[in-house]
Amino acid sequence: MTATALPDVTVADATEENPWARAWRRLKRRKGAMVGLVIVALLVLVAVFAPWVAPYDPIATSWSLVRKPPSWAHWLGTDEVGRDVLSRIIWGARASLSAGLVSVGIALGVGVPLGLLAGYAGGWIDSVLSRIVDAMLAVPFLILAIALAAFLGPSLTNAMIAIGVTATPIFVRLTRGQTLAAKVEDYVEAARAVGNPHWRIALRHVLPNIVPPLLVQASLAIAGAIIAEAALSFLGLGQQPPSPSWGSMLNSAQRFIAQAPWMAFWPGFAIFFAVLSFNLLGDGLRDALDPRHK
Amino acid sequence: MSALLDISGLAKHFPVRRGAFGLVSGHVRAVDGVDFTLNAGETLAIVGESGCGKSTVGRLVLRLIEPTAGQVRFEGEDLLALSDGAMRARRQRMQVIFQDPYASLNPRMTVGAMLGEPLMLHGLAKSEAARKARVGELLDLVGLRPDHARRYPHEFSGGQRQRLAIARALAVEPKLIVADEPVSALDVSIQAQVINLMRSLQQRFGLAYIFISHDLAVVKHIADRIAVMYLGKIVETATTDELFRNPRHPYTRALLAAVPLPDPTAARERALLEGDIPSAMNPPPGCRFHTRCTFAREACRRDEPVLADDGRSHATACPYWPEFPPPAVLAETAGQDADRRRLARLQAAFVTDQREAS
Numbered sequence A: 001m002t003a004t005a006l007p008d009v010t011v012a013d014a015t016e017e018n019p020w021a022r023a024w025r026r027l028k029r030r031k032g033a034m035v036g037l038v039i040v041a042l043l044v045l046v047a048v049f050a051p052w053v054a055p056y057d058p059i060a061t062s063w064s065l066v067r068k069p070p071s072w073a074h075w076l077g078t079d080e081v082g083r084d085v086l087s088r089i090i091w092g093a094r095a096s097l098s099a100g101l102v103s104v105g106i107a108l109g110v111g112v113p114l115g116l117l118a119g120y121a122g123g124w125i126d127s128v129l130s131r132i133v134d135a136m137l138a139v140p141f142l143i144l145a146i147a148l149a150a151f152l153g154p155s156l157t158n159a160m161i162a163i164g165v166t167a168t169p170i171f172v173r174l175t176r177g178q179t180l181a182a183k184v185e186d187y188v189e190a191a192r193a194v195g196n197p198h199w200r201i202a203l204r205h206v207l208p209n210i211v212p213p214l215l216v217q218a219s220l221a222i223a224g225a226i227i228a229e230a231a232l233s234f235l236g237l238g239q240q241p242p243s244p245s246w247g248s249m250l251n252s253a254q255r256f257i258a259q260a261p262w263m264a265f266w267p268g269f270a271i272f273f274a275v276l277s278f279n280l281l282g283d284g285l286r287d288a289l290d291p292r293h294k
Numbered sequence B: 001m002s003a004l005l006d007i008s009g010l011a012k013h014f015p016v017r018r019g020a021f022g023l024v025s026g027h028v029r030a031v032d033g034v035d036f037t038l039n040a041g042e043t044l045a046i047v048g049e050s051g052c053g054k055s056t057v058g059r060l061v062l063r064l065i066e067p068t069a070g071q072v073r074f075e076g077e078d079l080l081a082l083s084d085g086a087m088r089a090r091r092q093r094m095q096v097i098f099q100d101p102y103a104s105l106n107p108r109m110t111v112g113a114m115l116g117e118p119l120m121l122h123g124l125a126k127s128e129a130a131r132k133a134r135v136g137e138l139l140d141l142v143g144l145r146p147d148h149a150r151r152y153p154h155e156f157s158g159g160q161r162q163r164l165a166i167a168r169a170l171a172v173e174p175k176l177i178v179a180d181e182p183v184s185a186l187d188v189s190i191q192a193q194v195i196n197l198m199r200s201l202q203q204r205f206g207l208a209y210i211f212i213s214h215d216l217a218v219v220k221h222i223a224d225r226i227a228v229m230y231l232g233k234i235v236e237t238a239t240t241d242e243l244f245r246n247p248r249h250p251y252t253r254a255l256l257a258a259v260p261l262p263d264p265t266a267a268r269e270r271a272l273l274e275g276d277i278p279s280a281m282n283p284p285p286g287c288r289f290h291t292r293c294t295f296a297r298e299a300c301r302r303d304e305p306v307l308a309d310d311g312r313s314h315a316t317a318c319p320y321w322p323e324f325p326p327p328a329v330l331a332e333t334a335g336q337d338a339d340r341r342r343l344a345r346l347q348a349a350f351v352t353d354q355r356e357a358s
Helices: A019-028 A031-048 A085-121 A123-138 A141-152 A156-182 A186-194 A198-234 A246-256 A261-289 B054-061 B084-090 B111-121 B128-141 B146-150 B158-170 B188-205 B216-222 B240-245 B250-257 B338-357
Strands: B005-018 B023-038 B043-047 B069-074 B094-097 B176-180 B208-213 B225-230 B233-239
Touching: A019 A031, A019 A261, A031 A085, A031 A261, A085 A123, A085 A156, A085 A198, A085 A246, A085 A261, A123 A156, A141 A156, A141 A198, A156 A198, A186 A198, A186 B094, A186 B111, A186 B158, A198 A246, A198 A261, A246 A261, B005 B054, B023 B054, B023 B233, B043 B054, B043 B216, B054 B069, B054 B176, B054 B208, B094 B158, B111 B128, B111 B146, B111 B158, B128 B146, B128 B158, B158 B188, B188 B216, B208 B216, B216 B240, B225 B240, B225 B250, B233 B240, B233 B250
Parallel strands: B043 B208, B043 B225, B094 B176, B176 B208
Antiparallel strands: B005 B023, B005 B069, B225 B233
16 A cells, blocks of 8 residues: 655746746836836936035025026026025935835834734724724825824924824725735645744735735825825925925925916926826836736 | 544534624534544545535644634643643644645745744754755655755646645644645646655654545545545544445445446446535534435434444444445455556546546
């Protein structure tokens, strides 16, 4: 009754690429996503190297250059106190991008652990967390962010915190849902059967498998956070003058919309492009990371 | 010597919730009073239709789900009384292999990490080097190469993945492995390979298997004893040879009659089974099988039969079995080529499976 000799097994060599390589290959095929990725990369480079890229000091005023239209010296014109608009846009990218990244970082850092806890533990923990999330989601995003920012006091840091807290419930809900789906997978039960403690199952077996949808949501949330930062700065609750931010530039431009339309046009254009490119990237990521898409 | 595993009165009732407030409106009695014992090195097969509770039994035995009632004694110790931490430590002695090797391996873990994890959790490899060596040894044991440790599960075929699942189960040197339909998801040609691998590993390490399956042809190949389940209860247990030669319970007879034979001219019982398995939320009163049983009589609707042992370890949950006509030729004649015939039947069953599948 024995069968000792095992038949030889041949494993085809590297039949498939790993999941990330596959996602990257598929992302590369999507033009919109690649355009978004290139613009995002450019924005990041510009923001990081702002001191070297910007042609002028963004807060240096000049009474001889008040509200000059675009020229060879000042490509995008100057504002109401003679500051170079291009330099302010470039420095403003720092505020916008850091607001986007930091606030989404906060939302991920708080939302993902809470969502993982709610989804994995279930029971009353899940009920309590889910009701809080529902309550927060019932308030419109911007209203809540404005209220929080006003409560914390006007500064870019507080605006980032406010936006981050406001964006958290989305991530709690998304992570919870994904965790609920992942925790009934056979490999999670297998991890339990092997003798993993719960925290290890959640962190090593569930979390790595729910990263793709979180990544997509994060890239879309950055776009939302950039808009929110612009809105808060426009209202005077974000970046404080004289430091440049696209939102506060729009705010000061509104009084001169007839005399100096370039003051309003360029920051608006920058916001539009940044948001569009993050959205394009997020959409592309969603398609590329979704295994059901071919 | 006491049994490795002793199960008594095991039951699992899943609550069914309805409506906005999640009120419990009933229970699915997936497992409803199951007793059996398993000795070290032995293979017990649990067979039955889908929905009969056989997979739930497997999970209850490993305490992957908590039973509603009953007792699970493993090496004389009551598993259900253990704390979370103590139970985790016991998992070194008992492992599981799942049906679908595409779902049971974490897609984001390399083979090396997956096989190294149980070693780390149970302190079985002191150093990184020792762990690597042991992972290579495990891969070798299941017929793969040590350098496969760097790969991800998706780089392997179904049969190879099931070998990986077996290697993971073996990593902690368990005494018991619950195999839940371990070959049902595999190609016909691969099924025999995996079964043979499991048998040789059993001999080598003295493993006990609980082999859960709906496929009698496969079960006949590996099991020492068989327990037939119907709607949450065991209706018949016997040694494999005895069960195939003298099936007593009408349900067992119906199952055996449904096994395809390689010889189309062979005389056999007509298919005795009609209709679907009744809902486990509301099982029929009396004998649960009476709604589908060709021999059912009035008393069957009323009296719930007990699983009665005949003194030679053949237990049947039907008091009327001696009155039934003898089953047609189901057992093969004992002799030199019994194994070959068995294999032929197994292959015939496989071929049929394949045709149905395509």
